[in-house]
Amino acid sequence: MTEMDMGISPRPPKKKKKKKQGFWKSIRLGLFPAKGDSTGEVVRKIVFLAALVILVVALVVMILHISLYISMEINAAVDENGNKTTTDAHIVEVKNRPPTQHEIEQLPSGSINEKYAGLYAENNDFVGWISIPGTNIDYPVVQCGDNDYYLHRAFDKTWLFEGTIFADYRGPITAEGMPHNTVIYGHNMLYKYRFTALTNYRKDVSFLKMSPVIDFNTLYGDGKYKIFSVFIVNWEDKYGEVFDYTGATYFKNQSEFYDYILECGDRSIYDTGVDVEYGDEFITLSTCDASTYMDLRLVVVARKVRPNESPKVDTSKIVRKKSIKYFKGYYQIYGNLWKGRTWDTSVVKGLDEYIKEHGLEDDPSNY
Numbered sequence: 001m002t003e004m005d006m007g008i009s010p011r012p013p014k015k016k017k018k019k020k021q022g023f024w025k026s027i028r029l030g031l032f033p034a035k036g037d038s039t040g041e042v043v044r045k046i047v048f049l050a051a052l053v054i055l056v057v058a059l060v061v062m063i064l065h066i067s068l069y070i071s072m073e074i075n076a077a078v079d080e081n082g083n084k085t086t087t088d089a090h091i092v093e094v095k096n097r098p099p100t101q102h103e104i105e106q107l108p109s110g111s112i113n114e115k116y117a118g119l120y121a122e123n124n125d126f127v128g129w130i131s132i133p134g135t136n137i138d139y140p141v142v143q144c145g146d147n148d149y150y151l152h153r154a155f156d157k158t159w160l161f162e163g164t165i166f167a168d169y170r171g172p173i174t175a176e177g178m179p180h181n182t183v184i185y186g187h188n189m190l191y192k193y194r195f196t197a198l199t200n201y202r203k204d205v206s207f208l209k210m211s212p213v214i215d216f217n218t219l220y221g222d223g224k225y226k227i228f229s230v231f232i233v234n235w236e237d238k239y240g241e242v243f244d245y246t247g248a249t250y251f252k253n254q255s256e257f258y259d260y261i262l263e264c265g266d267r268s269i270y271d272t273g274v275d276v277e278y279g280d281e282f283i284t285l286s287t288c289d290a291s292t293y294m295d296l297r298l299v300v301v302a303r304k305v306r307p308n309e310s311p312k313v314d315t316s317k318i319v320r321k322k323s324i325k326y327f328k329g330y331y332q333i334y335g336n337l338w339k340g341r342t343w344d345t346s347v348v349k350g351l352d353e354y355i356k357e358h359g360l361e362d363d364p365s366n367y
Contacts, residue, residue, distance in 0.1 A: 087138055091155055094118040095129070095140075110175020111219040120219065123155055127173040128218035130165060130184065134211035135197040141184060141216075143167040151187075162189050171249040175220050179249045181260075181282040182216075188287040188298070195287035198298055201230045201269075202289070208270060209315040214302050216283055224311040225283050225302035228274045231267035233327070235295045240328030243267065245284060245299055254278050258354045264301050265343050266325040266362075273317025276303055277349035294329050323364060340364030 033046065099117035106121050107114065119126045125142040132138075142150055142164055154160035165186045171179025186195030200207040214225045233243050243263050251257040257278050281304040289296040305311045323339040331337055341362040345351050355361055 087140075088155065091119070091140060094122060108175065108219065112221060113217060113219050116217075116219055123157070125150075126155075126219075127167060128216060131215045132197070132211050133213065133215070134207075135200075137195065137197050139165045139186070139194070141165050141167055143169060143173060145169055147185065162187050162194055165194065168246060168249060173218055173220070178218070178281055180251050180257075181248050181284055183246050183249065183284045183286060184216075185286050188290065195285065198285060198287050198300055199289070199291075201227075201300055202232065202291075202298055205270060205318060205320050208272075209318050212272070212313040212315060212318070213305075213311055214283065214285070214300075223281075224305040226272075226274045226305060226311070226313050227300060227302045228272055228276055228282075229264040229268035229301040230270055230299070231264065231324075232269075232289050232291070232296050232298050232330075233267065234329055235297055238329075239294050240326075240330070242327075245297075245301075246286065248284075251278075254350070254354070258348075258351055261348055261351065262355075262360065263325075265345065265348070266338075266341060268343065269320060269324055271317075271319050271321050271343040273314060273344065273347060274303065275347045275349070280304060280306070292330075292333065337367075339367045 032049070033041075095116070095118070097118065099114060099121075103117040103121040104114050107117050108120075111117075111120075116126065116129065119129075119140055123140075123142065125144045126140055127143045128141045130137065130139055130141050140155055142155070143166060144150065146169055147166070150164040150166040152159060152161055152163050155164050163186075165184060167173060168183035168185070171182050173179075173182065186198075188194065188196050188199065208227065208230065212227050214227065216223050216225060233245065234240055235242065245260075245263070248256075248260045251260065261276060283302055283304075285300040285302075287298050289298040321342055323342045324336070325338050326334075326336070342364055345355065
């Protein structure tokens with residue numbers, strides 16, 4: 001007799017136990033696209049993974065930045081005026097203390113700034129000190145046989161990511177004189193570190209009016225420089241025309257000088273009203289600009305105050321220009337196409353005649 005005939009219910013079939021997935025396999029299947037996933041599920045996983053990567057990178061960058069900031073706070077020094085500075089404490093100490101007679105005797109021939117003897121004794125690549133009143137830019141400047149050595153080296157020549165402020169080797173600073181245009185490089189770090197404070201010139205005309213003069217003192221003399229031009233420039237051909245401002249260390253003749261000044265004036269964000277003439281000495285400060293995805297440089301050009309000239313700048317003449325010369329990549333993002341030359345070229349002695357003679361007029365009425 002069957003079980004049903006005896007009034008007994010048949011036994012249900014045994015269910016097969018599902019094999020549990022391992023933890024890591026569950027994670028893998030939940031995060032990464034797998035065979036059998038729908039299109040929507042694949043897209044969801046890809047978007048999630050991208051967001052996760054961005055989050056991790058952001059956290060790492062934040063931790064590094066916080067570490068850098070804490071390190072800066074711990075190692076911050078105080079200059080001779082009692083102001084907090086990001087310059088290495090030991091360097092500030094050496095700069096502020098009186099040099100020894102032995103250190104003075106080690107200075108190169110022709111040196112007159114004995115106050116820097118201690119710094120030169122510590123590093124014979126030392127050539128001067130740069131500072132901008134109203135900012136925390138207050139650093140030693142070095143110069144050696146190439147433009148790579150101090151990119152990631154401290155003043156004592158040990159490895160340091162933020163590097164040291166250095167002058168272009170192609171314009172040696174010696175007792176015989178300065179180059180026509182001394183190009184000085186510094187990294188654009190966070191928390192207004194190294195040359196980061198220069199970005200304020202690009203952002204705000206009031207900052208330029210507050211700090212229109214740069215101090216650059218060398219072993220061989222002191223100098224103040226009035227800012228003439230502030231501009232950004234691309235560094236890769238794929239983004240448009242490249243203006244190699246770093247190559248203008250010496251001007252062979254007036255034509256080279258005027259061509260350089262025209263580029264600086266046309267590209268400048270501001271019309272500064274600072275007068276310029278052939279034979280003036282310049283410094284050009286250069287740093288990276290991270291305002292876009294492009295490989296850009298922020299450049300500040302200043303001319304040396306002449307003998308018997310007041311170092312004061314008439315800041316009422318500083319205005320933001322209506323037409324600024326940029327480059328193709330910038331125009332594609334922001335528009336603001338070049339609309340012709342609008343700055344006062346008469347502030348450059350002889351430039352108007354040079355423009356007419358060489359057919360370089362760029363009248364806004366033609367746009």
